[in-house]
Amino acid sequence: MTHTLHVKAFSEATDMAGRIKAIVYGPKFPATSISVDAKEFTKLFKDAGESSVITLKGLDTDQDVLIHDIQKNVVKGNIVHADLYVVQKGQKLKVHVPLVFIGVAGAVKTNGANLVKVLHEIEVEADAKHLPHEIEVDVSVLAEIDDQILVSDLKVGSGVKILTAETDLIALASKPVEEKEEESTEIDMASIEVEKKGKKDEEESAE
Numbered sequence: 001m002t003h004t005l006h007v008k009a010f011s012e013a014t015d016m017a018g019r020i021k022a023i024v025y026g027p028k029f030p031a032t033s034i035s036v037d038a039k040e041f042t043k044l045f046k047d048a049g050e051s052s053v054i055t056l057k058g059l060d061t062d063q064d065v066l067i068h069d070i071q072k073n074v075v076k077g078n079i080v081h082a083d084l085y086v087v088q089k090g091q092k093l094k095v096h097v098p099l100v101f102i103g104v105a106g107a108v109k110t111n112g113a114n115l116v117k118v119l120h121e122i123e124v125e126a127d128a129k130h131l132p133h134e135i136e137v138d139v140s141v142l143a144e145i146d147d148q149i150l151v152s153d154l155k156v157g158s159g160v161k162i163l164t165a166e167t168d169l170i171a172l173a174s175k176p177v178e179e180k181e182e183e184s185t186e187i188d189m190a191s192i193e194v195e196k197k198g199k200k201d202e203e204e205s206a207e
Helices: 038-048 106-111 189-206
Strands: 003-009 019-026 029-037 054-057 063-072 079-086 092-102 114-117 121-127 135-138 148-150 169-174
Touching (some): 003 019, 003 038, 019 063, 029 079, 106 114, 106 169
Parallel strands (some): 092 135
Antiparallel strands (some): 148 169
């Protein structure tokens, strides 16, 4: 999927109403301050994340970039600044790609197991055109309790190298925890009656 973002050169006189300040930089690209439409960038970040290449339009020449970092307003939670890293053609990139869980685990559906998701992203290396936006994890292979999915079980496209350890656990069907029944505390009425009678006898003796 191709993502594009329209940008404007930034200056102190730039009207920043509804816009976000950003910086574009790379090994062969001098750091350049720009501004982007806040709504457009927020939607793009939601769709593209930090592992999809974005083409910037509005500079002297179009530039392919990755969203390297963002800063948010600590109170409102909206994005207030972004770092955009220029990608060179053929350059190998290391990024963290989110895992998307699909399917239904048979162990959960039929055996009452708990689906435990251990990893939610992995690190990969690839050139810009092969970078995956996300990687699917099909949990339907978890048919029995204690079945596991490891990083080595993942399927990725050609040109993508997984850097996360192959033996790292992604998900498992865990045995359900049995809830202990609370012990019922039965009231021994006979002992209460004996205790009351004993106190009454003591009171009568005292008199």
